Amino acid sequence: MKLFEICNAPIQTQDVINKVIHHNSGAVSVFIGTVREMTGEKQTQFLQYEAYVPMAEKQLEKIGEEIQTRWPKAKAAITHRIGTLQISDVAVTIAVSTPHRQDAFEASRYAIERIKEIVPIWKKEHYRDGEEWVGNQKGNVSYPLGHPEGIEK
Amino acid sequence: MKLFEICNAPIQTQDVINKVIHHNSGAVSVFIGTVREMTGEKQTQFLQYEAYVPMAEKQLEKIGEEIQTRWPKAKAAITHRIGTLQISDVAVTIAVSTPHRQDAFEASRYAIERIKEIVPIWKKEHYRDGEEWVGNQKGNVSYPLGHPEGIEK
């Protein structure tokens, strides 16, 4: 069973949840990212996600280790889908179980923020009137410190 | 489709999630409460939940309205199970979708806190060495203000 995974097929959220439920978990916080149609005035028709797969899975595991350090009783699993996704398709599912609920919420939220910082996955929006690689259309977005915050070498 | 529901059968988390995903949701925060074996030194063998069912469903709907007021673009669904539950069984599933993730986390967390305040559901712990109705074994726990905070008449 792979706790941290990049996949091409639709994500089965229940499978991700089942990886983290155990006899001493009392709370599971699940985060599901879905494809939204409207962003401001822009209408998305579909998305494409691309990943540097082996490195992305390593980085997801690293997020798992960070969670373990901060919330020692937490158990986490993350699956991120790549390929072509339609409106309302699930792009990412994060599940974190803990004995008590506060930690579950915090760790789950931590995980999605870290995914957006350090995991080599890229999203291309296909709008009604064009397309763009998100966050880098003009090629002038850079990591302020030269590397994503908190990456350890 | 009932968004706020007390049920006797096992909760299908995916069904609850499906009630809130729509074309302009981008994030779903799901909270799942499961039966934990150890609470401090005490070992739970199983639990029983009892509810004042029609009123509990009304109170869950009220939580839904409170969420709507605070996060107007949120869509929420809550299912709470009653009856006998074994270790790791799901007692409650909350799903909240929003356009952006921060609101989803906040609203989902708000919902579980409110359930613990205003919804007439009671839990009886069956430990290895006895049993108790949680929060009221000594019969001296009371609501500090005479009514749960924020109940509107």
Added chain:
Amino acid sequence: MVHILLFANLAQEAGTQKIEIEMDLPASVEQVRKKFKEEIGHLKGIDHCLIAVNEEYAEEMDIVKAGDTIAFIPPVSGG
């Protein structure tokens, strides 16, 4: 007559979930609680319960009419 509903430890101690009580009505929530204690006994925690009238939380001075359903709500512990 009012319908009384009991739950959790209260139902367990009373040995029943439903009781009907005859009393002069309308009356206040406070008076119903008093009458209940006289008729059924002083169940543990009964003074600390919330009371719902017809499935809505009520205050001590709210009015109860004939045929209303009064539920004693011990501190909740769902979730």
Added chain:
Amino acid sequence: MVHILLFANLAQEAGTQKIEIEMDLPASVEQVRKKFKEEIGHLKGIDHCLIAVNEEYAEEMDIVKAGDTIAFIPPVSGG
């Protein structure tokens, strides 16, 4: 020789995801980036990319050996 991997807008602009580059090695990450720009051209955003060596983020002065895999990582946008 080093293996170069490109993603997202970089792969699209270059028209390929994989390139091999011949150069004197070992060299620094910075030198590989410079050599890449000389050989392949100045792809939009190439100077702002992170670089991973063998699937781990690297700094400008880290050393690249023959046979290493160098990935240019544009700002990520997963989740």
